[in-house]
Amino acid sequence: MSQLTACAFLIGLVIFTCGAAADSDGGAQLIGVKSIANNLIVKGMDVTVQYDIYNVGDKAAMNVQLEEDGFPIDYFAVRSGFQHVRWTRLPPGANVSHTLILTPLQTFVFNASHAVMRYKVSDEATGSTVGYTTSPGEIAVIETADYDRQFSAHAMDWLTFGMMTTPSIIIPFLLWYASVRKYSNLASHSSRKNN
């Protein structure tokens, strides 16, 4: 009997301590990292925005939603990916990635803000927890001409250059060639005549 009570007391103690040691609240914790994969953001060229969500909590996060409303429709056209994504379940220690590809429509300096995550910290939780992802900060969209000046093949420029430098090379060559042909003809002609 005393053993039973002792056991019950111990179990109760364990449960109590488990409940009390809720420094981390015991539920899911989602870290959202939003980053822009481009080195240069050019008007008319794709911008890749990557979202990584990590669960650093103890329990699975349920009904994870990612909402991205920070790219206005006037300034960015969505090429690929969704701005509102949902995952049913994210286990503890796991992570998910999502990519959004946009095209800037204008040249401007843009403040890329955070996206919003909503999730339930556990199965039993009543309401959703709202979390913010990281913010990439200010991004500058540059003109296509500036980008091309640095990175394009400049094929037309090379063609024009070739056409403009051709006379300086061709004319002396033709003069030389005519001269060589004339005098080699003369030399061979005279040698034939003498021999």
Add this chain to the structure above:
Amino acid sequence: MRVFAVSVLLLALLAFHAVLAQESAAGGASPEDQLEEEGNVESEGAERAEKVPTGSAADSGAGEPGMASDTPSAEQQDEMTKLQLGPSDKVQLSHLFLYPAGAGQVGRSLDLPTGKTIRVAMHMRNKGDSTFHVDLATAAFRYPMDMSYVIQNFSTVRYHGQDVEPGREASFVYQFNTDPQLAARSFGLTVQLGYRDAEGKNYLHSAINQTVSLFEPDEGFDGETFFMYIFLIVLAALACAGIWYLLKTYTPAKKLAAKSRHAVKSSKAAALSADSADGSAPNNNNGGLSPGGNYNLEWIPQQHLDIKNRRAKTAQSPRQRKTHAVAHVGTVMIHVPDAAVAHSTMLRPERSHSSAVAKQEGCVSSRMQAGGQGPDAEPVDRIAEASQTSHKEDSRSAIANSGQSGQQTLLALAAWLLTLPGMSAEQMAA
């Protein structure tokens, strides 16, 4: 053993002191504790362990009266106020290493590579009733035994007052670079998030506050080592080549003579034997060497070795040879003054007409002396007559009729250059 026990005791005291300091700072501590911490920054090592207990003993023993005697100035008080930054108990922080992934997890020690960018994500949960504004994040490498002693401060990243409403969470990324020179050392890493509450009170909350050991990552391909090996191989090859060359150069002369005796089988033997002292045996070529045995004669062309036979081979007097060359060159020289002939590079345009005429006469006279030159007689005649009138037309016909190839003209030029002194004498005579 005793020293160890004493140091353990001191560490425990230090930990207790640090905990006290933090709690008191959170609750709005007295400035004395902060001043105590800052005052102890300069010393390190074993001295630290001994100073700390006296400091803390003085602090606990003396208490208020001892400290109140040193009234801090206004400037110092501002500094001290700034230092009173601790965490808020309404905020819960957790962290995750993005690079290197999985560092510092449960059961694994926190090891960071040197020379890399370390990325940390911090998660902040607002459990309070008012909005917090997150301002910055900063990090530092500290002395592991005394976390108030900073070894390296990392840059502060600003988050521009990002709002975190009550009940909400936010994530922040912080990154810093570890210097390659810090390999194989352990530091106390602190990564702190700075935020303020609705009233404007600042907080500095440590997301990471633990000892980390740095290691040098294995790169795989080390360019430095690779090229060092190449350099050593080349040095060894060079040394071998040098030794081989030395051995070859300084072997005794007997070996060299024996080698060349085997090698020489040409008719040079006959020529050399003619020059030798006895001049009898045709095969006594002295092993391809000179009669004195000093130098090697194998490389000298045959015509230079036949010194005594040179006259016999060419059946022409020097005088005849000279005028023959002049005749050849004369055909080319006549049309020089007027025609700009690019292909005749050996021509000298500044020669006057009179000299050309003199050469003509010389040509004719020499021709008569020699008694006919051969196939070139005809064209020389024609050129001599017609050159007075128009040079330009004659130039082309002269070249056409002379039947000269490029090589012949070059040889003629060389002969002409050799007989130049003779020609000037001729002109003076004529």
